[in-house]
Amino acid sequence: MLFQQIAFYVLAAVAIGSALGVIFFRNAVYCMLSLILNLLSLAFFFLTLEALFVATIQVLIYAGAVMVLFLFVVTMLAPSSNDDVTGRDRLRWQWGAGIGMGVILAVALCYAAFTGRLAADVKASGAASLAKQVASAGNTQAFGLALFHGYSFPFEVTGVLLVIAVLGAVALGRRSGAKE
Amino acid sequence: MPEYVPALILMGLAFLFAVAVMLATFVLGPKRPTHEKLAPYECGIEEVEAPRQRFPVKYLVTGMLFIIFDVEAASVIPLAILMRQLKVMGLVELLIFAFILIVPLVYVWRKGAFTWE
Amino acid sequence: MSDLAWFLVAAVVKSIIAIVALLTAFAYMTLIERRVIARFQRRVGPNRAGPFGVFQPLADAIKMAFKEHILPAKASSFVFLMAPAISVFVALTAFAVVPLGGPTPWGTSAIARAWAPYIADLNVGILYILSISSLAVYGIVLAGWSSGNHYSLLGALRSAAQMVSYEVSIGLALAGVLMFAGTLSMVGIVEAQVHQGIWFILAQPLGFFLYAIAAIAEVNRAPFDLPEAEQELVAGYLTEFSGLRWSLFQMAEYINMITASSVLATLFFGGWTLGALNGVLGAPFIWYFIKVAFFLFVFIWLRATLPRIRYDQLMRFGWQVLLPLSVVNALVTAAVVAFGLSWWVSGLFGLAVLVIAVGVYYLRARRRTAGQMELARLDFGTPNATVSVGVALPSSVRLVSLPAANGAVDSAAEKGEPVVVG
Numbered sequence: 246m247l248f249q250q251i252a253f254y255v256l257a258a259v260a261i262g263s264a265l266g267v268i269f270f271r272n273a274v275y276c277m278l279s280l281i282l283n284l285l286s287l288a289f290f291f292l293t294l295e296a297l298f299v300a301t302i303q304v305l306i307y308a309g310a311v312m313v314l315f316l317f318v319v320t321m322l323a324p325s326s327n328d329d330v331t332g333r334d335r336l337r338w339q340w341g342a343g344i345g346m347g348v349i350l351a352v353a354l355c356y357a358a359f360t361g362r363l364a365a366d367v368k369a370s371g372a373a374s375l376a377k378q379v380a381s382a383g384n385t386q387a388f389g390l391a392l393f394h395g396y397s398f399p400f401e402v403t404g405v406l407l408v409i410a411v412l413g414a415v416a417l418g419r420r421s422g423a424k425e
Numbered sequence: 426m427p428e429y430v431p432a433l434i435l436m437g438l439a440f441l442f443a444v445a446v447m448l449a450t451f452v453l454g455p456k457r458p459t460h461e462k463l464a465p466y467e468c469g470i471e472e473v474e475a476p477r478q479r480f481p482v483k484y485l486v487t488g489m490l491f492i493i494f495d496v497e498a499a500s501v502i503p504l505a506i507l508m509r510q511l512k513v514m515g516l517v518e519l520l521i522f523a524f525i526l527i528v529p530l531v532y533v534w535r536k537g538a539f540t541w542e
Numbered sequence: 543m544s545d546l547a548w549f550l551v552a553a554v555v556k557s558i559i560a561i562v563a564l565l566t567a568f569a570y571m572t573l574i575e576r577r578v579i580a581r582f583q584r585r586v587g588p589n590r591a592g593p594f595g596v597f598q599p600l601a602d603a604i605k606m607a608f609k610e611h612i613l614p615a616k617a618s619s620f621v622f623l624m625a626p627a628i629s630v631f632v633a634l635t636a637f638a639v640v641p642l643g644g645p646t647p648w649g650t651s652a653i654a655r656a657w658a659p660y661i662a663d664l665n666v667g668i669l670y671i672l673s674i675s676s677l678a679v680y681g682i683v684l685a686g687w688s689s690g691n692h693y694s695l696l697g698a699l700r701s702a703a704q705m706v707s708y709e710v711s712i713g714l715a716l717a718g719v720l721m722f723a724g725t726l727s728m729v730g731i732v733e734a735q736v737h738q739g740i741w742f743i744l745a746q747p748l749g750f751f752l753y754a755i756a757a758i759a760e761v762n763r764a765p766f767d768l769p770e771a772e773q774e775l776v777a778g779y780l781t782e783f784s785g786l787r788w789s790l791f792q793m794a795e796y797i798n799m800i801t802a803s804s805v806l807a808t809l810f811f812g813g814w815t816l817g818a819l820n821g822v823l824g825a826p827f828i829w830y831f832i833k834v835a836f837f838l839f840v841f842i843w844l845r846a847t848l849p850r851i852r853y854d855q856l857m858r859f860g861w862q863v864l865l866p867l868s869v870v871n872a873l874v875t876a877a878v879v880a881f882g883l884s885w886w887v888s889g890l891f892g893l894a895v896l897v898i899a900v901g902v903y904y905l906r907a908r909r910r911t912a913g914q915m916e917l918a919r920l921d922f923g924t925p926n927a928t929v930s931v932g933v934a935l936p937s938s939v940r941l942v943s944l945p946a947a948n949g950a951v952d953s954a955a956e957k958g959e960p961v962v963v964g
Contacts, residue, residue, distance in 0.1 A: 272618075274618075274621065274684075274687060275621075278621070278684075281680070292429060295427060297429060297664060297665055297666050298503070298665070298666050298669070301666045301669045301670055301673045302499055302669075302673070304673040304674070304676070304677065305495070305499055305669070305672060305673035305676055306492070306495060306496060306499060308673070308676045308677050308679075308680070309488075309491055309492055309495050309676060309706055309709065310492050312488060312491075312679060312680075312683070312702055312706060313485065313488035313489055313491070313492060315683060315687070315702060316484050316485045316487075316488040316699075316702055316703070317485055317488075383665045383725075383727075384665045384666065385502075385503050385506060385665060385666055385669070385726050386503075386506065386507065388503055389503030389504060389506065389507045390507065390510075392500075392503060392504075393503075393504055393507060393511060393515065393518055394511075397518055400500070400518070400522070401518070401521050401522060401525065403500075404497075404521075404522050404525035404526060405525060407493045407496060407497065407525070407526065407529075408525060408526070408528065408529045410489070410492075410493050411490065411493050411529035411532070411533060412529070412532075413489075414486055414489035414490055414493070415486065415532070415533055415536050415538060417482075417485075417486070417489070428662060428663065428664060428665070429662060429664055430549075430550075430553065430662075431552075431553035431556070431557070431638070431661045431662040432635075432638040432639070432661060432662040432664065432670070434550075434553045434554055434557050434661075435553075435557040435560065435561075435634070435635060435637075435638045435661050435662075436631075436635050436638075438554075438557045438558065438561060439561065439630070439631050439634035439635050440631055442561060442630070442631075442634065443626075443627035443628075443630050443631040443634075443790070444627060446627070446630070446786055446790060447623055447624075447626065447627050447787070447790075449607070449786065450611040450785060450786045450787055451611070453607050453608055453611070453785075453786070454607070454608050454609050454610045454611050454785055455608075455610050456610065457610065458612070458613075460615075462612060463612065463613070463614050463615040464614070464615065464616070465614055465615075465616045465689070465690050465691040465692075465782070466691055466693065466776060466781050466782060467691075467692070480699055484699055484702065484703050487703045487706065487707060487857070488702070488703065488706055490861075491706035491707065491709070491710060494710040494865070495706075495709065495710055495713070497710075497714075498710055498712075498713030498714050498717075499713060501713070501714060501717050501872060502669060502713060502716075502717060502720060502726070505717040505718075505720040505721045505872070505876075506720050506721070506723070506724050506725055506726060507724075508721040508724075508876055508879045508880055509721070509724050509879055510724075511880070512880050512881075512882075513880050513881070515876070515880055516876050516877055516880035516881075519872070519873065519876050520873065520876075523869060523872075523873055527869065530865070530866070530869075534861075534862065539857060539858055539861040539862055540854070540858065541853060541854035541857050541858070
């Protein structure tokens with residue numbers, strides 16, 4: 246369908262452009278704004294795939310997550326230099342690591358897509374029956390059934406992961422508090 | 426036609442409206458800026474220091490706790506609408522998940538993360 | 543025309559109607575709020591522009607449009623201009639799934655369904671409202687940050703922490719209703735209430751109050767209006783905004799109020815339905831409007847009655863009262879639904895928790911008052927005015943509120959004699 250193709254290319258342009266913005270803006274709040282734009286464009290990708298529930302959750306969770314980035318900027322970053330992310334020199338070694346990881350990820354994705362592995366995996370994981378469920382019971386219901394019937398153990402393990410995150414948050418707050 | 430298209434149309438119109446009003450603010454109204462008028466509001470005195478200084482890290486901790494519990498709430502909602510179907514099994518899953526998250530809530534509470542001076 | 547074309551035309555027309563209606567409702571809400579607050583304070587309120595002041599919103603709009611739109615020198619101009627637009631965009635967009643009536647008030651053909659009185663009946667319904675309104679915080683935060691002003695930034699920071707703290711409870715407080723409804727679709731939730739023969743307020747009294755409180759905090763209304771607390775922060779994030787840019791924030795606040803009221807009416811009070819009177823043509827809209835108008839009045843009422851709460855109280859209340867109660871409510875409701883018990887079990891439980899909560903609050907408030915009286919006796923006791931309980935108080939203390947007692951204490955204080963009231 247032509248409309249979907251146009252939507253895809255427009256969204257792809259927005260997503261890549263905003264992702265570059267996240268990296269190249271010098272003002273941390275502008276980085277944050279690009280990140281929101283990027284995450285919203287991903288939500289629209291999910292919409293074009295008719296995954297309404299995932300799109301909504303994407304907005305709900307990441308809107309909050311990016312808010313935390315804002316709080317990070319105002320509580321942690323040096324104020325005098327107008328929120329510029331300074332100290333690029335010290336972080337130069339990360340460029341190599343970042344580019345290396347990016348290349349590995351891109352190669353892996355291209356390999357999976359062009360050899361048909363991705364499509365095979367999707368088929369093996371029962372995408373066809375999932376599509377049937379979505380059509381009969383609705384988006385959220387299908388998602389919930391998959392999560393709580395088929396994958397309830399990973400779901401609970403995710404809960405444990407969140408506990409660890411809580412401990413991290415409290416530890417971070419305490420250590421910074423002790424310094425002051 | 427997907428069911429969400431009308432919502433996208435409302436989104437588009439709301440966007441046009443917001444942009445139109447913001448553009449109108451450049452056209453309407455007098456333009457007589459003075460130095461004092463454009464200075465940041467400071468109860469009439471000169472500004473002593475720029476506002477962008479560091480704030481207590483407590484705000485950040487609150488934000489991080491929020492993400493964690495927001496993920497919990499977002500996971501509970503699909504479980505909630507299936508509760509009638511899943512019956513006791515759904516209840517057990519919810520209980521386990523809730524227990525896993527009540528423990529850190531109590532922990533954070535005891536550590537005083539919710540107490541602001 | 544094909545069905546698809548009709549579908550699109552209907553969507554565009556309904557969207558325009560929704561935007562115009564929301565703007566009109568906002569304009570008149572400001573007038574009604576000022577009149578009602580005035581009544582609460584034994585004033586008259588704006589009544590000069592037209593009969594009962596009905597043209598006041600128009601006059602305000604014209605005045606706002608022709609004010610000077612100041613762009614502060616220290617502001618980050620792009621973000622500063624974007625912030626009000628984000629606020630109002632988010633507020634308008636969130637309204638898309640609110641149903642003013644059922645899917646078939648005009649008939650069951652495809653074209654008639656395209657004109658159903660809501661913009662979209664999404665499968666994710668209420669979750670759509672939650673996720674869109676979770677973006678609302680960005681309008682406020684970016685406004686405060688970009689203003690380059692101490693008060694604005696502090697307002698933004700408060701707003702960020704406040705809104706995220708209460709957002710957690712919103713999702714969990716609604717989980718109970720969703721368990722009973724078995725769907726997220728707004729239309730589906732109303733139909734579930736018709737089908738089960740109850741309004742969900744009966745099954746979820748606790749969930750209702752938890753959501754209502756959290757929603758007031760989400761839309762930054764009194765007593766949770768700390769981001770714009772005028773006594774401490776001048777006007778918080780609004781300080782540097784003028785003219786139409788300022789009114790866009792007001793618009794967003796009122797539209798968010800309308801959406802929150804609609805959610806309360808739809809999820810807990812049967813939306814557009816009212817028992818046997820459903821069939822009457824036009825009735826659905828009327829019931830919807832009455833219910834929403836009632837909740838909007840409650841918003842105003844609360845603003846007129848309650849003092850703003852302190853920031854530490856706000857954060858503690860959100861995390862230590864609302865969140866645990868929401869979790870308990872969700873768990874108990876889950877048990878009721880999973881075991882197939884009747885709705886009144888969770889209803890009674892909710893009522894019991896509410897009664898206990900109010901009782902605990904009352905006892906603690908009493909103990910605190912008693913403690914303060916004790917303190918007053920120890921620290922500020924003066925021989926001038928002694929009340930019958932044996933507590934000496936400065937004559938301005940409000941405990942002695944009877945006019946006669948006041949007079950007696952005052953006159954006695956002047957003479958320097960002890961006085962016995964009672």
